[in-house]
Amino acid sequence: MLIPYMKNQNQSRKQMVREIALLRRQLEELRKAETDRLKELNCIFAFSDIIQNPDLPISEIAEGLVELLPFGWLHPEATCARLRLEEQTFQTANFTETPWKQAAEITDREEKIGMIEIFFTGETASDPFVPEEQALLDDLAKRMGRVIRRKHAEETLREREGYYREVFEKSNYGMAVTNLEGYFLDCNRAFLNLLGYTSAEELQTLCYDDITPPEYREEEKRLIVEQTREIGYSEGYEKEFIRKAGDRIPVIIKVWLRRDLNRQPVGMYIIARDMTKRKISQESLRKRELEVAEKSAHLEEVNIALRVLLKHREEDKGELEEKIITNVQKLVIPYLEKLKKGHMGTRDAAYLQIIETNLNNIISPFLSRLSVKYSRLSSREIQVAHLVKEGKTTKEISELLGVSTKTIDLYRGGIRRKLGLKHKKINMKSHLASLL
Missing domain, CATH: 3.30.450.20 (PAS domain)
Incomplete structure (x- = not known):
């Protein structure tokens, strides 16, 4: 009975020792994992502190991240880092490119703009990196991409603000x-x-x-x-x-x-x-418009007066022309006609002809203007019409013009026809007086 009991006790002790050893290993692994996670968190927090400074340019942020990276890895003393960003490269002082490498792309809106690389410089026969380190590297690369995008946006915003401020001020x-x-x-x-x-x-x-x-x-x-x-x-x-x-x-x-x-x-x-200058211009324009309106009204009054004067002048001119024609035809031509019928010598007849010609030359412009009123009448008909208007009888006209009374009757009939008086009970003298 004792031997089986002792065997059971020994087995229990061995089992306990194994369990204790397992617990110690698990505890050590937990402590190591906590240490690793603490390194990762310290790396993330340190990077967060760097990017909190709004005045730091992207180049200084990249340099700070490169210096931090090895301390987030399991073997910092055997770890180096390199960050490539477009045409710039940042790397740790101990940088050496080795076969053992981890990498993560830096992207901006899914476009690759750079790369973060971690190299292990120690001696090892197996992969020295753990999956958590790759996850940390991926996270830092994403953070760096967001920082770069934010910095570019801030720079663009500053440029725009500067531009708008300049426009605002100037x-x-x-x-x-x-x-x-x-x-x-x-x-x-x-x-x-x-x-x-x-x-x-x-x-x-x-x-x-x-x-x-x-x-x-x-x-x-x-x-x-x-x-x-x-x-x-x-x-x-x-x-x-x-x-x-x-x-x-x-x-x-x-x-x-x-x-x-x-x-x-x-x-x-x-x-x-x-709007001061514009208001002054508007007021000046308004005054000018008033001045123009006043001058226009004055000119219109002057024009009316001139038109009245011109009308009176034309009327006076017409009356003067009629008086000249009438006086010549009444006071001069009848005597010339009587002289023609008398006995004159050759020289006197020549003088008489010269006088008659000159008189006709004097009154011909007036007769031509009268012919405008009587555009359908001949020159002889105009003479007859004028004498009719003066109240001359057919016999008197025939004596003045040196033609027969029948000829004068023919002229009178032609005048009535051309003036539209034929077959109308209209006194030709009165009608002619209204026209002239």
Whole structure:
């Protein structure tokens, strides 16, 4: 009975020893795993500390990561690292390229932009790396990719901010930024000059209503609220600003609604343009238009007066021409005709012919103008018509013109026909008087 018992006791002790040894190995493995994980965490935390500095360029971040990497691996003393980024290469001081290698690509939006490599420089017959180290390397490569993308975005943003700031500062238009209460947060030099202030700090003690005359406030608020609610900005509108000295300046304004990242309204962007020169030009133009209108009215009055004078002159001229023709035909030609019928010598007849010719030359321009009124009458018919108008009888006309009364009757009939008086009970003398 004792021997079997002793055997069982020995077996129990051996089993206990084996279990204790197993537990010790497991504990050692746990401690080692904890140490390895601690190394990995320290590496990640140290890299996080580096990238927290917003002023560090990508090159310094890459250098810092390369120096950290060996300390996250199982054998830091036999580990070296290299980081290649586009045309730049960063590596540890002890860098040596060996067959034992781990690598991870650095990507930006799935595009390869670099590579991180870990090399084991010690003596070993088997793979010195563990899967957790590859996972750490992959994680750090992803973090580096995100850092580079963020840095590029920040650089682009700084460039844009610099560009927009330059545009903001150098613009000839006044620009300002306000919060929702209307208090000024920022403005450019042109806006300060517009209002007569010397610094943005001086203007930041005021709100938009302080520089807006009372008569504009309600209508402007309604306009801004209605338009910015629909389209995010207001159309340009004219108003006045109150300057520092208390005087007013005419401006044209456009307002944009400012929003935060959550699309919530946070204030306004304001652009203002000085309208003083334009207002002066408009006033000058208005005065010129009034002057032109007054001068036009005066010229119209003068033209009317001139037209009246010209009409009177033409009437006077016509009357004068008629008087000349009448006087020649009544007071001169009858005597010439009587002289022709008398007994004259050759020389006297020649003189008489010269007188008659010269008289005809004098009155012929007047007769030609009269012929315009009687465009269908012959020159002889015009003479007859004029004498009829003067109240001469057929016999008197025949004696004056030296023709028979039958000939004068023929002329009278032709005149009535050409003037449309034939077969009409219209007195030719009265009709001719109305025409001349």
